[in-house]
Amino acid sequence: MDGVLVIDKPLGPTSFDVVRQVRGLLKVKKAGHTGTLDPMATGVLPVCLGEATKVAGIITEGDKAYDAVVRLGVETDTQDAQGKPTAEAPVPPLTAPLLEAALARFRGTFDQVPPMYSAVKVAGKRLYELARAGEEVERASRTVTVHELVLRDFSADRLTLSVRCTKGFYVRTLAYDLGRALGCGAHLEALRRTMSGPFTLARALPLGELAALSREAVAGRLVSLADALTDLPAVRVTADEARRVLHGVPVEVAPVPGRVRVLGPDDALLAMAEVVGGRLRYQRVFN
Numbered sequence: 001m002d003g004v005l006v007i008d009k010p011l012g013p014t015s016f017d018v019v020r021q022v023r024g025l026l027k028v029k030k031a032g033h034t035g036t037l038d039p040m041a042t043g044v045l046p047v048c049l050g051e052a053t054k055v056a057g058i059i060t061e062g063d064k065a066y067d068a069v070v071r072l073g074v075e076t077d078t079q080d081a082q083g084k085p086t087a088e089a090p091v092p093p094l095t096a097p098l099l100e101a102a103l104a105r106f107r108g109t110f111d112q113v114p115p116m117y118s119a120v121k122v123a124g125k126r127l128y129e130l131a132r133a134g135e136e137v138e139r140a141s142r143t144v145t146v147h148e149l150v151l152r153d154f155s156a157d158r159l160t161l162s163v164r165c166t167k168g169f170y171v172r173t174l175a176y177d178l179g180r181a182l183g184c185g186a187h188l189e190a191l192r193r194t195m196s197g198p199f200t201l202a203r204a205l206p207l208g209e210l211a212a213l214s215r216e217a218v219a220g221r222l223v224s225l226a227d228a229l230t231d232l233p234a235v236r237v238t239a240d241e242a243r244r245v246l247h248g249v250p251v252e253v254a255p256v257p258g259r260v261r262v263l264g265p266d267d268a269l270l271a272m273a274e275v276v277g278g279r280l281r282y283q284r285v286f287n
Contacts, residue, residue: 001028001215002050003222004059008204009037009045009193018207022047025210026218034059035167035196040082043193044204051286052225055272058259062197062231063147065164068188070175072157075185079115079172089184091157099151099159102181106174107149111141115173144169158189198230199223225286226269232261235280237270245270246287250279259283 009018015033023031030053034046043066048056073091076083092098148164159178163171172188179186194201205213205221213221226234233256241251242264255275262271262280273280 001026001219001222002052003048003219003224004034004052004199004228005047005049005218005222006199006204007045007047007210008201008206009042010207011042012039013207014039015045018045019047021207022049022210026215032056035064037193038080038082038172038191040080041191041193043191044196044199044201045193046196046199046223046228048228049222052228054284054286055225055229058232058272059197059228061167063164063166063195064169064193064197065148065195066162066171067152067192067194068161068163068171068175069190070159070161070178070186071189072159072179072182072186073184074187075176075179076187078187079170079176080188081190083187087185091184092182094154094156096151096154098182099154102178103149103151103161105181106178107146109143109145112144112170112173112177113139113141115170115176142168146174162194164195198228224269226261226263226267229261229269229272232259232272234263235260235273235275236263236265236267239265242270245280245282246285248282248285250281252279254278 005022007018007022015036019031019033028049030050032048032053034048034056037045046059073089074085075087077086145166146163146169150162152160152162171191175186175188235253235256237245237251244251245262253275255278259272259274261269262273264270269286271282271285273282
């Protein structure tokens with residue numbers, strides 16, 4: 001069973017828990033998720049099966065989209081609702097102009113400091129390991145891009161936001177930084193991922209429904225390797241050239257910048273490559 005199964009992750013389990021359940025129910029040996037979701041988060045979690053595990057790292061590079069609820073007035077040590085409160089402050093009277101002015105600084109490209117409770121490594125250790133030991137260390141900022149940040153609704157102490165951003169962006173930290181910008185502190189109360197690369201909620205299967213499906217029904221829901229990499233330009237080759245590709249023999253093609261997916265006459269994914277000097281230089285060949 002090769003392909004990507006898009007799961008609608010429920011509240012509670014970790015991303016690894018979801019992969020373990022999928023592996024057990026489908027009785028597959030190779031499975032892995034692309035882009036971790038925290039236990040408190042729900043939504044799109046692409047799970048790569050079989051040969052698709054070879055492209056998991058590339059799938060992870062795609063943009064993400066989220067719906068988020070931000071609770072104002074309370075900061076927590078994890079920057080989300082699972083943490084312990086660390087500070088409280090009154091929330092100022094909220095208006096749409098006030099909130100839009102605060103949100104404006106979080107649109108576009110800027111530097112973001114990852115939270116202590118994250119998987120980022122510092123001096124060989126995960127930040128969350130240091131945080132659990134009571135340590136807080138200096139973290140290097142990372143350049144991130146927010147393509148879209150929309151204020152959907154707000155009440156006296158809560159905001160509902162929609163975010164579309166690059167890989168590596170922390171919505172928890174957005175909530176924290178936004179609270180600081182408003183002068184009252186904040187944390188992330190709820191998070192739902194609505195998109196991860198080419199995968200959306202529209203094609204996601206609720207985890208609880210997986211056990212009731214036959215193996216054939218699950219296979220019918222798999223996203224092929226070629227379709228999972230639609231963010232990459234496609235280079236199509238003939239049947240004769242496809243045989244050469246599968247044997248790692250360079251093939252001459254039209255110049256295309258960056259990484260490409262090489263497709264055969266039947267649109268099956270043959271390889272990932274770069275075009276160098278008018279010839280394919282293979283990064284991975286799929287047999």
